[in-house]
Amino acid sequence: MVSGLINANPVVYEKKERRVRSALDYVDEYAVEPIDQQEVFDILSSSLILMPFILSCIKFEVPLSPCFDPEHPYSLEELKVITEDAIEVNDECSYVRVTFTPTVEHCSMATVIGLCLRVKLMRSLPSRYKVDIRVAPGTHATEAAVNKQLNDKERVAAALENPNLVDMVDECLAPTYG
């Protein structure tokens, strides 16, 4: 486990407004609402919470200060690791591409974050979808290697056979129902 702080002082951004569900306006019962950018973003941002060990990569201002509340760590959205614009969805072609931005160039957890994103999408989107996860160009030192690793299905499958890794991913994906 990484002990030092790779990014000791990340910028924390405000969360964007959520789509509000309006109970009153009657919508067509049979109309189809295609999966869109915002929906994928909601799936990712609502349930992907950085657990303490990932925090050693993307770190807080004051380590274990009294305002540190392990129940409310910042989510990937607040750290702008993923943004809505970085998600491409095409419902007709069943294709989604997520481009994420590690907070620092040499972030060693980039693959873990990428793996979490992939697993979350695999579990939350219909099986017809093809998922593509990428590191934003120019934001990581070993960009090509990370991209290759994340999109190699053999390697992903192998990673998910490693019980330690699966545990870690599951913990990251723990529901928040926020």
Place this chain on the structure above:
Amino acid sequence: MAEPSQITQHIESFVDSSRSPNQQAASLEAIASLLKNNVLTIEKLVREMDLYLTTTDDVIRARGILLLGEVLTHLASKPLDDATVHSLIVFFTDRLVDWKALRGALVGCLALVRRKSSGGIVTANDAKAVARSYIQNLQVQLLAQHDRKLCFELLECLLQRYPNAVASLGEDLLYAVCEGIDGEKDPHCLMLTFHIVEVVARLFPDDLLANYAGELFEILGCYFPIHFTHPKSEDLDVKRDDLSRALMLAFSSTPLFEPSAIQLLLEKLSSSLPSAKVESLKYLSNCTLKYGVDRMAKHSEAIWSAIKDAIYTSHEPGLSFAPDSLDGLGFQESVFLSEALTLLETVLKQNDGILLSRIIDDENINLIFNTMTDYKNYKNIPLQSKLKLHAVGLILSVSAKSSTTSCNKILESFFPRLMDTLGLSVGNPSQNPLPDDKHVFADRHNHGALFLSIELLAAYRDQIAGSEEFLSESAPAHETCSLLLKNFSASLTKAFISTLATSTDDGTYDAVIYFGVKGLLVLSTFPGGFLIISKSIFENILLTFTSIITSEFNKTSLWKLALKALVHIGSFIDRCHDVEKALSYMDIVIEKIVSTASFHDFTLPLPLKLEAVSVIGASGPSYMLKTVQGLEEAICANLSEAYVHGNPKSAEVAVQLLECYSNKVLPWIDEAGGFEEVLLRFALNIWNPLENCSVFSPQVLENGLLDATMKAMKLAVGSCSVESQNIIIQRAYSVLSLRTSFPLKEPMSAIPVQLKGLKLTQERNTCYSRDVLIHSLFASVIIAVRPQVHIPNLRLVLCLFVTALLKGNVTAAQALGSIINKLGVKSTGTEIPSNCTLEEAVDIIFCTSSWSFNDTGLSRKHGGMNNESEMGFPNICRGGVVNNKLLQIHAITGLAWIGKGFLMRGHEKIKEITMIFLECLSSDEKTGSLLPEQDSSYDNPVHNVHLSVAKCAADAFQVVMGDSEDCLNRRFHATMRPLYKQRYYSMMMPILQSLIVESKSSSSRSMLHRAFAHIISDTPLIVILNDANKMIPVMLDGLSELSNDISDKESMYSLLLVLSGILTDKNGQEAVMECAHRIIDRLIGFIAYSHSTLVRETVIQCIAAMSRLPRMRSYKLRRQVLQAISKALDDPKRVVRLEAVKCWQAWGSIG
């Protein structure tokens, strides 16, 4: 005397550490009750326990002493003689030495020291001995948590109950306190220690305390700011806020803490922790008050700069210009900011001289004033400067509010400068050479200066509103201020008005509009009559607002703000009982608004008019009276226009007016109370247009006019008292007898129900006539009256309603239900007012055998001549009389409402009615057997008719069980027997279940399930939970049945809600576990139910709830569920997909 052996047994069982805690507690109870009942004396007990108290075995001795201590705790209220108390306290004091058996000694001391004076208390000398022994023997911090807590409780109790005796111990005690509390970490103990410090500081003289103040504060200071590092689950009873408050009281307990405390607090203010900052400010306010002026004077500079920093750096998103912000400062205040302002106010109130001059000379504030030209246009001010401007506004406003002198000083030094910036001069602008031109004004507008002057004015207003002396008009202190304001008020008003004139409205809440409206609002709400703001200015402001309301309705935000401002002014006047201002307001605002409400001019759109009328009316009772009158006149005028000329436009207007009346005005009247004559007048006046018109155009009733009129009528009548309701019902009856074709004047013996010529066809049903209108209105009155009200000629009325009901008038049916429900209910002291008993009424409704039927419909037959009971009302329901299914459906619907009336009062008749419904439900069974080969054919007309009748009968259960808005509720004074729904549920369930099992044809089974769904979805969940194991299978079958028909999706949804209630409740778990497999099987089938998103969503939620079953059950289902859910991930609706994701997560994590 109790048997010694028995006592020994109890003692033995308590002392024996191998016994269970329950046994020990029981024996303790037993001994205590023996003592309480005087079966045993303390002496005897002590003698009996002799060896247990003195043995050298530590464990037994500890238990023995603890037993004695606990027993004494139980005897807190039993009188004991002084000698006993003395010898006991001496014993326990002595035992404080014995650290191995300390717990019992502490409990015993505490129990004795806490004793009330009524039955033997510890003497001061003994208390002192306890304290001395405590000091000498106890090393508090070496003890375990519970013992520490006992120690602190003992010390606290000693300090509170024997202050003088304990204080005489002097430094020794102080030393012991310091030593005892140093390093304490447990929240419970901390609460006690903080309190101990507070008491000690109060108790000891300053010279003695001074030596220890430093040390005490050093111990206390470590805890600031309080924060919990433990998870929340522990220490639930001690909250962070409690601790923080206790510590604050300890901090401010003595001025001797001042040097170290203030320094610490100021230091923590610059910490990066938000909570620490807020706490520091809170503590500073509190300490400032307690430490006194002299001690705080030397810190004033440091505190002022701290406050300034706090206010400047609290990041605020800026002003909001929405209408809600008119009354506040327009800020979303953060805790931090508000604490800073409280501190500023506290300091100013305590010592205004020094701080005030600091504020006035402050360079940051002066910088803003000197560069005011930069703030010309609010939109163009950069964010940083905006924040600064707001901060200055806040500081000035709070300082001006804090006291009269500071208000004077602040206004004197800043107000003229603002006026200069705005280019306003002293005096009345009309006498001034200043050109009275809007464009010139517009150039002069400086938004920064406008903002600050509004803040100052508002602060001045609030200040004088709070001070008594101003209102007595003899305050010289205010002279400068009021003079200033008098001089500038006219030109300021003009400036604000011209600001409004220059505003452009793009629908957003704009600063310019806000400043204009807020400025005028502040000026018009100065207290003290026309002392400061002259009458002409006040009226000018009102005129401006009113003209905005009447003419500038297309500028939405301006219109809304102006309306809000008028409401504020109205309620302000009402609050101050300012007669002169009230007159002006009534003349200018109310008259004008009400006159627009007479609705002949159509410039202002009707919804806006209504909003203005209702909102402004609500600002005060006298205004409401006026507006209600206007509204009422308008309603009556439009109604008669609509009735007589059939003017559809008037009908439309009337509908909106009536809706405004019932939705906005009536709730206000209900809340305010005391407006009964208004309601009475309204309920009477509605009848006027009906009584006076001789011609009638029925087509106007089609667009909801009838419903709106009935609703307003019901609500108005429902809120009246019995007397008024009697008047209303008489009036209604007279119109009824005058204007309908119903033979009300005929004597009772010869009333046949006249239904000749009634053609029960589909078209006839939707057609309105005046009779329908009058009957429905009369029925609405009946629905809303109280049980004590006398209904004239009840027999006839009943017959009338039965007739109307058979024609398909549902309101008549509801009225019948209401009559049945309320009839003959005795209220204390009054006799049954109606001339007809419940039994008679039932006879009239059910056994009116005076109808006979021929092919054209119903025709008359004389009552009494024909005694065949099958001619009665119930038989129409069964369809046994005439082959007219529409009539049958009307009868069933009507019967449902009547049944509801019976059910709610707990009358037996409901059984009979239910049986009729059940017969109708399964009538298909009979025809099914008659026409076996046609059973499945849906084209068969006979089958279709049966189906619709059966459906109607099933829906009747919804009427019977459901809560209705329209009638038979608390608003309309229904008689409600407690738990009537439960009774009906337990009566119906066995019957329905057996019927479902027996039913042969599919259609009747589906109808039975429908009825079942209606009943179960209106029953309180807690009842269903009791026999969930029986209900769940039936519910599942019902869901499958209901899913076959699209029209049943609502019932399906409500049934699913009940199921999800069972699934999520703890008491339902067992039943759910038994048939988990079946539930999942069925629910998975509904995931693809394409007709309702809500059903799919709820189904998935139910499945997700089942993931909480014990792993043994759920694991087997996991694969099946995940497979089904993965299909739902591709659902056409987004909400369903989101639920599916959550459900997948819940089930996925089981593995």
